[in-house]
Amino acid sequence: MTSARRRAYIDWARGIAVLIMIEAHTLDAWTRAADRKTAAFGDATVLGGFAAPMFLWLAGLGVALAAAQTTERRGRRDAIDAACRRGLEIFILAFLFRLQGFLITPGSPPITLFRVDILNIMGPSIVVAGLVWGVARTMAERVVSYAALAAVCAMLTPIVRTASAVGALPIGLQWYVRPAGDLTMFTLFPWAGFVFAGGAAGALIATARDDRSERRLQAILCVAGAALVAFGFYAAGRPSIYRTASFWTSSPTWFAIRVGILMVVLALLYACEAVLAALRARQARAARAVSGMSKRSGPASDPLARLGRSSLFVYWIHVELVYGYTTWPIHGKLPLWGALLAYCVFCPLMYLAIVLRDRVVDAWRTRHVGPTARTATA
Numbered sequence: 176m177t178s179a180r181r182r183a184y185i186d187w188a189r190g191i192a193v194l195i196m197i198e199a200h201t202l203d204a205w206t207r208a209a210d211r212k213t214a215a216f217g218d219a220t221v222l223g224g225f226a227a228p229m230f231l232w233l234a235g236l237g238v239a240l241a242a243a244q245t246t247e248r249r250g251r252r253d254a255i256d257a258a259c260r261r262g263l264e265i266f267i268l269a270f271l272f273r274l275q276g277f278l279i280t281p282g283s284p285p286i287t288l289f290r291v292d293i294l295n296i297m298g299p300s301i302v303v304a305g306l307v308w309g310v311a312r313t314m315a316e317r318v319v320s321y322a323a324l325a326a327v328c329a330m331l332t333p334i335v336r337t338a339s340a341v342g343a344l345p346i347g348l349q350w351y352v353r354p355a356g357d358l359t360m361f362t363l364f365p366w367a368g369f370v371f372a373g374g375a376a377g378a379l380i381a382t383a384r385d386d387r388s389e390r391r392l393q394a395i396l397c398v399a400g401a402a403l404v405a406f407g408f409y410a411a412g413r414p415s416i417y418r419t420a421s422f423w424t425s426s427p428t429w430f431a432i433r434v435g436i437l438m439v440v441l442a443l444l445y446a447c448e449a450v451l452a453a454l455r456a457r458q459a460r461a462a463r464a465v466s467g468m469s470k471r472s473g474p475a476s477d478p479l480a481r482l483g484r485s486s487l488f489v490y491w492i493h494v495e496l497v498y499g500y501t502t503w504p505i506h507g508k509l510p511l512w513g514a515l516l517a518y519c520v521f522c523p524l525m526y527l528a529i530v531l532r533d534r535v536v537d538a539w540r541t542r543h544v545g546p547t548a549r550t551a552t553a
Contacts, residue, residue, distance in 0.1 A: 182380075184444040185240075188491070189483030191440075192229040194522060196490065200497045201518040202511070203490025210511040219511075227361065228433045234297055235304055238370075239377025241315070242308045251309055258305025266298025272491060280499040286358065291350045296361045300370035307374070314382050321375035325434070328368030329427040333420040335364045365430050372434045376441070390449065393442045456514025478526060485529045487533035493525055501543065518549055535543035 202219055210216055238258050245254035273288045305326070311317040335341060336353045344352065350359045376396060383389035410430040420426050482489065496502060510515060 178242060181446075182240075182448075183305035183477065183480050184441065184448040185236070186231065186477075186480035187444050188441055188447070189233055189486045190481075191483075192226050192233065193482050193486050193489050195223060196226035197493060197497075197522055197525065198518055200224050200494065201521055202514050204505065204507045205502070205505050205514040205517055206496045206508055206511055207509060210514075213511065216511055219515075225433065225436070227366070228369045229302070229437060230293065231297060231366060232373035232376075232434065232437050234301060235321070236377035236380070237373075237374025238301055238304045239308065239321075239374045240381050242305065243378070243381035253310035255305050258308060260299045262301030262303075262305060265294050265299070265301060268487075269294035269298060270518050274494055275491075276499075277497055289347060289350070290358050290360065291362065292360045293366075296363060296366045297370065299363070301366040303367070304370055305369075307371075308332070308378075314378055317378040317474050318375050321371045321378060325368040325372035325375065328371065329365045329430040332364040332425045332427065332430075335419040336425050337419050340401075341447040342533075357366045358368070365425070365427070368430060369434065373437075376438065383500075385479035389445070389461075393445045397442035399437040400442065403435030403438065403530065404432050405435075407435060481528060481529060485532075488529065488532065489525050493521075497521075 193549060198219065199222075202216070202223065208214060238261075242254040242258055245257050269292060270288065272294060273290060273292070277285070277288055302322075304321070307320050308317060311320050341349055341352050349355060349365050353359075353362055353364070379392060379396070380389065383392050407428045407430075410427065410431070411422060415426075422429050499507075505517065
């Protein structure tokens with residue numbers, strides 16, 4: 176059954192998001208001012224802008240899939256508790272991440288400890304997504320609820336950005352609602368909408384009980400995503416219904432285009448996984464026919480999936496390496512081609528950091544857990 180295995184294509188999507196995230200940060204930190212005015216740097220910036228929506232969208236998708244599995248095993252209440260705990264953990268990690276940066280790279284004012292970044296938005300959004308899962312009783316209700324919340328977040332963004340009522344909120348809450356200079360990197364509107372849009376896709380994928388049904392569902396999601404992209408571009412060319420709206424920051428049309436692209440990309444990655452699985456099965460059958468062996472070998476190592484499963488770890492360590500004192504000599508000094516070359520070197524280093532971390536963790540577990548397990552067995 177499809178629900179019994181880990182979907183590699185989702186890990187691939189997270190791995191791609193990691194690579195795009197590193198590209199965005201390295202080019203932003205290391206490219207010299209003269210090259211920032213080129214069309215190539217602008218295109219690279221647009222590509223880098225897909226990292227955050229992709230992470231948030233996949234977070235919502237993961238919440239729905241995990242909640243569905245937990246509901247089947249332990250019940251709906253445990254699924255809600257798990258989602259809310261995960262969201263709270265990420266929200267706390269957001270402040271710990273800022274504290275780490277404040278201590279390792281001193282010089283920023285203490286107020287930056289409360290800067291609103293992607294984890295500050297992802298955490299509360301996951302909590303809301305978990306609560307929505309519990310309130311909605313059927314899969315159809317969950318899909319509709321998530322989609323409605325995503326649409327509301329997108330449609331309200333231009334209104335919230337200019338609403339005078341936001342000024343009546345405590346200053347700390349204002350940073351979560353609309354941009355406030357360097358103290359706000361992300362806001363709930365529209366960024367929380369990506370989590371809810373991912374939740375709608377995840378709730379649909381959770382209903383797939385075999386490869387055939389998931390293949391059909393992915394085809395539908397691909398077509399729906401393409402239609403959403405087409406509608407977004409069409410709406411962007413029409414007169415705006417808002418008094419003030421920016422296509423690249425607050426427009427619902429750009430939100431729709433990005434969500435549609437993410438749906439199409441996920442469907443294409445699913446197709447790639449299906450093709451690779453068929454090729455591996457054919458090779459395994461050929462090998463058994465030649466050698467007469469019936470035992471199947473395990474899957475080969477998948478660096479992209481491994482990178483995706485370690486996305487939070489990479490995010491945690493790479494930001495300080497890119498923007499901190501470690502790479503200070505090249506900050507704003509490299510031509511665009513040099514920054515791209517440095518990026519190509521930096522990505523394998525991040526993967527080696529994952530390998531080193533896993534080896535350290537495995538060694539610790541072998542040393543501390545192994546003797547205990549052996550004693551219990553004896």
